Amino acid sequence: MSAHHHHHGHHGHDHGGKRSSGRSLGISVVLTLGYAVVELIGGLASGSLALISDAGHMFTDATALALGWLAARIATLPPTSRHSFGYQRAEVVGALLNGLFMLVIVTTISIEALERFRQPQEVAGGTVILVAGVGLLLNLGVAWILHSGEQTLNTRGALLHVMGDLLGSIGALAAGIVIHFTGWTPIDPLLSLLISGLILASSLVLIRDVLHVFMEGVPSHLSLEEIGRTLARESGALQVHDLHVWALSSNVYSLSAHVMLHNMEEWPQVLSRAQQLLKERFGITHVTLQPEIVQEVTLIRDAKRLTPNETRPRS
Structure with a gap:
């Protein structure tokens, strides 16, 4: 999900x-x-x-x-x-x-x-x-x-x-x-x-x-690494990846990212904290975030590592 x-x-x-x-x-x-x-x-x-x-x-x-x-x-x-x-x-x-x-x-x-x-x-x-x-x-x-x-x-x-x-x-x-x-x-x-x-x-x-x-570059006064660390450390997310930040104009900034969670029950609180952090710390108000459940992500990554002849035991 x-x-x-x-x-x-x-x-x-x-x-x-x-x-x-x-x-x-x-x-x-x-x-x-x-x-x-x-x-x-x-x-x-x-x-x-x-x-x-x-x-x-x-x-x-x-x-x-x-x-x-x-x-x-x-x-x-x-x-x-x-x-x-x-x-x-x-x-x-x-x-x-x-x-x-x-x-x-x-x-x-x-x-x-x-x-x-x-x-x-x-x-x-x-x-x-x-x-x-x-x-x-x-x-x-x-x-x-x-x-x-x-x-x-x-x-x-x-x-x-x-x-x-x-x-x-x-x-x-x-x-x-x-x-x-x-x-x-x-x-x-x-x-x-x-x-x-x-x-x-x-x-x-x-x-x-x-x-x-x-060229959709990261605005010069913003650090992609700092934004990623702040979101992962203070929003309650486990991890943030596929992070992109760009400018629509000289003072309107956009962000998109995937946010990893333990379960979807955490999402409303994590989303609210992430939006607040991005607005107050970095001035980013146009935000697109996609939550991912850690178990689902692990299964998908494991499945991609399987060779065509390998199968997983049925549970």
Whole structure:
């Protein structure tokens, strides 16, 4: 005899927090995107590639913020007969598109920066200082909005992007100051390459994490061995095997496992303890556990070891 239990802990979640993080992300999108346009115009007007590259960085971050906001909305849609897990992976798909788009931005800016080393262009340092200074203040404001709002993985990821924007604004401001007071224009493409390097690093990390989710990898902050030991030691089970843990999205995790027991009378208590452990210790709420009775498992394994000519004595 064997039984199967499938527990969808996330069905009972309160989505009010997602709406709160969605509001923070929505405000941040409007501010960031609006200023990216201003910075792009300022960069074109002043001839500063550092401003243009920072505008590109801010535009990609506005895209990331918008994808985070959209993912928070889509993730609340209920499962369907075609999408039985719901739409949790929408966030992951959006992150992949965002990462690839950032690589395009990096390539474009880097090519232009290298060209400017060969053919320097005049840059209006005063305009760069003004535009980059305002950008620095705006990025500080966006960082405060995200930090003071509901903390989810979306907003934490967005905050990392905004910190990159802060560095970009500081770089553009530094370029403007150097050009304004010394007239040394190579600082502009030099800092543009530095900003591109920041974008490249965050893009590669993002793409790596997305591919890990698509490959059904164990989330980086979880240990499969620790989860198995905890379940076997504290849930009341004899043994846990065929343990699998993977991510549906950046903050929704799934687990499946076979749990060995002495008898089925133990199952309700073991199941309850296992669910509680997985939720409280590891944040795993989407759980599928299959109980197995130790005598049945032993008989099946012994039967598999028999050769075709061997038989067991009848009881």
